[in-house]
Amino acid sequence: MKTGIIILVTFFSAMIVTAQSVQTGLAGLSNYRYAGKATIGELINGRYENVRVTGSSDFFFWKNNQLVLTKKGQQEIKSRNELMVELDFLRNGQKEQKKFRILNNRFHKNQVIAHRGAWKKLATTENSLAALAQAVKLGCAGSEFDVHYTKDDSLIINHDAHFNGKAIEDFRYAELAVDLLSNGEVLPTLRAYLLSGMNQYGTQLIVEIKPTDKGPERAASRARKTVELVHELGAQAWVSYISFDYSILLEVKKMDPAAHVQFLSGNKSPDELLKDGITGLDYHLSVFQKNENWIKQAKMNKMMLNVWTVNDEKNLRYFLAHQFPMITTNEPELLFELIKASPSASQ
Ligand code: MG
Numbered sequence: 455m456k457t458g459i460i461i462l463v464t465f466f467s468a469m470i471v472t473a474q475s476v477q478t479g480l481a482g483l484s485n486y487r488y489a490g491k492a493t494i495g496e497l498i499n500g501r502y503e504n505v506r507v508t509g510s511s512d513f514f515f516w517k518n519n520q521l522v523l524t525k526k527g528q529q530e531i532k533s534r535n536e537l538m539v540e541l542d543f544l545r546n547g548q549k550e551q552k553k554f555r556i557l558n559n560r561f562h563k564n565q566v567i568a569h570r571g572a573w574k575k576l577a578t579t580e581n582s583l584a585a586l587a588q589a590v591k592l593g594c595a596g597s598e599f600d601v602h603y604t605k606d607d608s609l610i611i612n613h614d615a616h617f618n619g620k621a622i623e624d625f626r627y628a629e630l631a632v633d634l635l636s637n638g639e640v641l642p643t644l645r646a647y648l649l650s651g652m653n654q655y656g657t658q659l660i661v662e663i664k665p666t667d668k669g670p671e672r673a674a675s676r677a678r679k680t681v682e683l684v685h686e687l688g689a690q691a692w693v694s695y696i697s698f699d700y701s702i703l704l705e706v707k708k709m710d711p712a713a714h715v716q717f718l719s720g721n722k723s724p725d726e727l728l729k730d731g732i733t734g735l736d737y738h739l740s741v742f743q744k745n746e747n748w749i750k751q752a753k754m755n756k757m758m759l760n761v762w763t764v765n766d767e768k769n770l771r772y773f774l775a776h777q778f779p780m781i782t783t784n785e786p787e788l789l790f791e792l793i794k795a796s797p798s799a800s801q
Pocket of ligand 1: 570662
């Protein structure tokens with residue numbers, strides 16, 4: 455009888471551990487950027503034991519539950535821009551191994567976020583690899599793009615829910631990709647887009663996860679797949695996530711509590727967002743013009759603050775005057791001109 459109870463207790467404990475590890479999402483670091491301090495960050499999203507640095511111990515060590523760069527590591531990261539570290543650990547009692555890319559923080563410090571890349575002046579296609587490359591070339595602090603989910607669970611880059619008349623969620627990637635973008639590129643996958651963006655260290659990648667009308671499970675699934683891919687490629691240092699669907703952002707945070715997320719819909723105050731652990735807002739320009747106190751509230755709480763989509767000079771000047779750290783625009787060239795002409799309006 456006693457043995458039976460012990461077996462049962464062991465069985466249920468194992469179930470709880472398994473459930474915990476499913477619920478806690480992915481192993482991650484609290485930070486992925488070197489900004490002059492040797493200590494990079496701690497492991498988050500689980501209970502960790504026996505953490506060991508393997509393979510790159512010349513450059514990193516583990517101390518007081520933190521990943522730390524050696525002196526040599528600090529020199530190397532400045533010359534190479536990025537270093538890979540591999541960690542071995544027990545997480546929630548299970549053995550895991552994970553590689554992380556740590557970047558020298560050389561991201562541009564201007565306010566310019568290119569909306570769907572920088573495509574307009576170049577007369578190329580929005581959300582194309584060429585538009586991303588142009589945003590990088592201009593030196594934009596960030597380049598935004600839109601992620602949809604195909605019938606066969608491929609993540610692809612496109613703004614609308616349709617591509618050349620086909621509903622993206624009702625077709626497989628191969629069926630969609632028979633049509634090229636209007637600039638002749640192949641319909642980009644999120645994988646190709648991230649890999650392209652990770653070839654440089656100045657422009658951050660702003661990933662918009664589009665909502666779906668196919669129910670909450672499909673929405674959660676596209677959020678999970680997106681975060682999994684970002685982790686698989688080691689793109690965490692480049693990426694922040696935005697969405698109109700609040701549940702998608704909550705799912706992203708469940709997968710990776712250190713992820714930078716910004717809500718787009720404009721119907722929650724900064725304080726309401728913070729209560730849910732959403733640390734950024736990226737609202738339509740009219741929302742901020744109606745609720746100027748939200749700008750103050752967001753800044754006081756050191757939240758990520760962004761505005762969309764500001765294209766005319768008058769409104770660009772308004773958001774520069776309000777010292778917005780990020781301004782999303784179809785006119786990145788114009789915004790750069792305005793910043794140059796009145797540097798006091800910029801940060
Ligand atoms: Mg978008």
